[in-house]
Amino acid sequence: MAPRQTILPLIYRVFFLVIEPTLALAGAFYAHFRQAEYLAMTAHEHVVSAAPPPQGATSVVLSQLANMYLLFALNEALVLRATGDLHVWRTVLFAFLVADLGHLYSLSSLGPESLWVYWDATRWNAMDWGNVPVVYLGATMRIAFLAGVGMGKPAKDKK
Numbered sequence: 001m002a003p004r005q006t007i008l009p010l011i012y013r014v015f016f017l018v019i020e021p022t023l024a025l026a027g028a029f030y031a032h033f034r035q036a037e038y039l040a041m042t043a044h045e046h047v048v049s050a051a052p053p054p055q056g057a058t059s060v061v062l063s064q065l066a067n068m069y070l071l072f073a074l075n076e077a078l079v080l081r082a083t084g085d086l087h088v089w090r091t092v093l094f095a096f097l098v099a100d101l102g103h104l105y106s107l108s109s110l111g112p113e114s115l116w117v118y119w120d121a122t123r124w125n126a127m128d129w130g131n132v133p134v135v136y137l138g139a140t141m142r143i144a145f146l147a148g149v150g151m152g153k154p155a156k157d158k159k
Helices: 010-033 035-042 056-080 086-110 112-118 126-131 133-146
Strands: none
Touching (some): 010 056, 010 126, 035 056, 056 086, 086 112, 086 133, 126 133
């Protein structure tokens, strides 16, 4: 059976095929090539230039994180672009929604004194903008897609 093809609303195509993969590539770049800066911004340290480059296991973990951002970007930009099959889109976007929730939860490891990161935009640095509102937006877009918002009415089955 041939996959079901559909033309998805422009907002979903632009966000999931262009905007979000581009942001994920930026995250991959910083996690791999600007590791000291990435760590300093995550920990809200104000002296980035004095931080020594991460060594050993920390550097390996950051490069692995960069690889995961790359995987995320490629799945959206290439896998979703390769099909209009709604089942594939829903499956991939559901998996990414689970990842969004895990990403947001991981910020709680900064400790109870850092819970402001979830809502106080006046204190956000560049990393927080990527970790919180961008993830909130992605999760909201995925929830809307999975709920069928903007998808029109489903075709009625012929009897």
